[in-house]
Amino acid sequence: MDKSIDDIRGEALDSLAAIIENEALAEWRSQYVGRRGAVAMLFRNIGSLPAEERAAFGKQVNALRGELEGAFDERAALIESQRLARDLESDEIDITLPAQPRRRGGLHPSTRTHREFQQIWADMGFQVYRSREVEADDFNFTLLNLPPHHPARDMQDTFYTSDPRVLLRTHTSPGQIRAMRELGDAGSKPIRVILPGMCYRQEQVTARSEIQFTQVEGLAIGRNIRMSDLKGTIAEFAKRMYQPDARVRFRASYFPFTEPSMEVDVECFLCGGEGCRVCKYSGWLEIAGSGMVHPDVLRNGGYDPAEWSGFAFGMGPERITMLKHGIQDIRYFWGNDLRFLRQF
């Protein structure tokens, strides 16, 4: 016998441990566990042994083969994983390079705010009612308790058309009359709607004022609508639109189409009510005009004001959008500069 089993094991395992690549590994395999390898040679020698030793020797050689094959598999797996690690390393890319640009698109900020409004009001049972923008003077003013030469007409600078009976609506309120007449069924059905849309005023265009702006008006009519409902409903809106604990305050004010009338202020969400430049150090931001629908307006909508009551409110989405995004110039809205629109 040239070499003992132990010699072969020792030699084989030592040389395996030094192998780091696949070719050497294949060579090792044929040298030790291949058909002509060292283990096979041991088997070949088995015949030269005395008969009583053959069984034990065979067992030992089998064990050796098992051991070497196991060591081989282990080594092969190790080499493979090292190769993979090297490959992965060499596949590395510069993840800081600019991305493949995808075309994104975006809604106009005004649309985004309107959707937010519509969602909140829909949850409270207010449905969207849309109404025309070029209006009859009657609907924009007279039927809203603003007869010709009423002092409150001065509060709004109106775009008139070449027909003096026709104007561009100065607020969404004429939609109140149209909604009452269309949905009220001659003053017999309750109504809860919001009236979003574009309005127009003849003003100097500046960073703070535009000739065209959107409004969202709300109207609730019923047999038992109370001023406390108006307060509760608007307070709920403010909590959803601004922050869950937003404080709201109501100030007496005047609109010809509501009585009592009130302005709604929400605690300035920019300074938390501490006072800042935006809220003019008052801690409050004006967010809505509102009030109980004036009896004459109810009448003009077909309702008997002795039986029916309602509330109405109006809000300016652009102003809210400006506050929320720190937009300093209202002219951005209809300027449609893509550099602005891409920021939403």
Added chain:
Amino acid sequence: MLVPISWLRDFVDMDIPVELLAERLTLAGLEVAQIRYIGVPQQHLPDLRQPTSDHLVWERDKLLLGRICEVRAHPNADRLVLAMVDYGADELEQCVTGAPNLFPYKDQGFINPPIWSAFAQEGATVWDGHSDKPRTMILKGRELRGIYNKSMVCSEKELGISDEHEGVIVLEHDDSFAAGRPFADVLGDVVLDIEFTPNLARCLSMIGVAREVAALLDKPMRYPSYDFIAKGAPISEQVALDIREPELNPRFTLTLLRDCQVKPSPFWLQHRLKLIGQRPRNNIVDITNYITFELGQPLHAFDYDELQKRAGGLPTIITRLPQPGEKLETLDDVLRELGDDSILVADTAGALALGGVMGGGETEISDKTRNVLLEAAAWNNISIRKTIREQRIHTEASTRFSRGVHPSQAILGGSRGIELMRQLGGGTVAQGLLDAYPKPPPAVTVELPIARVNKLLGMEVSLDQAADVLRRLEFAVHIDGEVIQATAPDHRLDISADSVVGQADLLEEIARVIGYDRIPETIMADEMPPQRENAPLLIEERIRDILVGQGLYEVINYRFTSKQTEAQLLPAGAASSLPDANYVTIANPASSERDVLRHTLLGNMLENAVNNARYNKAQQVFELGNVYLQKGDLLPEEPLQLGILLTGARDADWWQGGESPDMDFYDMKGVLESLLHALHIPDFAFQRGTHSSLHPGRSADLLIAGEVAGSFGELHPQVAQRVKLTAAKVIIGEIAVAPMIKQARRLHDIVPLPTQPAVLEDIALVVRADLPASEVEAVIRQAGGPLLKDVALFDIYTGDPIPPGKKSLAYALTYQDETRTLTDKNAARIRKKIIGAARHRLNAELRA
């Protein structure tokens, strides 16, 4: 309106800090826009935020009331004097001053009756009177032309009362004055700047505001005396009155003061007028202003002698409408042509004044006036509004009369005015007050059941509480069971006689005085109207989402444009494709570029594109908005349109990408097809475009349900040239939204997923070069029958070996049978049919 707290205190006591009062007024509807402090410190209250004021606080130990006892000449300077001031110390203090208004007292010895001023001791902080910019300084002792000086008497500018620095402040004697009192206790003040909504006409005066304060704080009102001392001959013998338009002039009163002296007003009156931003003139004119602001009743004073001169005897005051072509030169030296509606104060010789608006020049009060005829009248507010609009003048009188002053106030204003004139100008008042009152407004009584208050406010208000609020507002209140009967006080015109409206009027008063903050916040308990889906709105929003998903940005443009802008969209000589309607024309446009409402979205969108082209290599935008078509009716149609604009590179620049081709017709077609597919509109088609603003060969009309819904394509090169958009092709389109809303399917069936394998194959057909691809596809589909599931064009080829005038169209075809596996034989049969049909109907050859 500026409202000094010191003036309000004439009529009501206030026991809360002024900052809190301002808050209460604001919450009750009298919005205090600003608080101006004069000499007194600002108070910071918890829970009340306000801007920090940077005014000068008068130090109570250093800024004192001083009596100027004597004015001596300065030994070394003609333009300086030495004022000897008693400020409560043992010795008089000598102040060097150049105040011109002290020079008349120079070397006149002890001054009596006493005059008083603001005395600042060494170390006091005052505004620097010589600085152009607001800057404070601390008074230090120094020599002034050889005389050591460490204190001073102050100008209004140095105190921060006004910009006046011509002389020192000089107060006439008042029995309450004592040398050495903190000056803050004398002229320290707080001025509220209150903004009034149009319904608060009754509050446009100190008494008007005081009444609100009294009601809010539940304090009694202290009214001034309206008695006047009259010892002259009866007025009725000295002037006559003739009201010809009682509707426009419901009341006119006159009082007469003879032998008075026109001179500057005393300090207190000038000071009050200055505090509210009015310029003092002379005692008579100042009093008319003073009463306007104290009571809210404007007055007008005439020079009686001038009237007599004009009349050549006993004057008659006539109120009437103008005669045709009549003119009047008003106090502001403007010769005015009078409109038909302007009510005039006139005499027999002609117009004297624009009633309730402005007096005429000829009969105004001058230094020479001796006899004053004082008008206190009431005017119809609508008539005044017409006049001020027509004449474009706004005066304190017209502001009040145009909102409505109750005629009851005339007699109060006239009485108090003439008495003050007598007190400050001397002379004798004629007995009586000439009062023509042809049109008294009816007294208004409203019946208000307390149950209605509770029902509408949503809160329990007791009968007593409601009645108390109304009494505090000076309503005459009678309680009848559960009903309040409230009669409006005679300074109010805003309570309606209509029973329900009157109730709302009272409700508002009750709510705002109790405080809106006391009303609870409730959730509506009333019946909920049925909730219905708003399909048009849903589809609109869906359109937005689909387009945004395709990488488009939404724009919203002005609805305004000009006819010229839209005419630019039309190539020379072409018939317009814009809607056949008139424009809605703005009578008072913001500018000539925005004087009509648009007929199309294209004009404004092209403007956007021009602006955006400067900073963007590619633009993909859409707008959903109305256009305005004036047809036969009074009001225009306002159809909703979808505009889309694409221009520039199809793909954004990228370091791995090459040069991107520009977007073209097919990009737009793709945007529209995916929109229509996503909306589940099955029935749409394209045909060669007819829109005049588009390239005739590179545009299409979109048909929805067989009707043209809009057009899209490459902008006509001539239009592109005109609007200067030539760097890249502009692909633009406008589609009516209504057909999309109408045809969009809310429900649609899906196709089951196939269970059998498909057979795929390609065929290439050589056809006439100008044959539309859609015709080829139609023939293939028809011939292919139900087993042909998909036809996709994947290549178009012209050139060798395809003969000239021909093109090769290569299609990928998909055959599939839902019930069995197709064999090659089956497929070959269909293919044969397709080739046969193409050959027969399109004269097509199969490309080898």
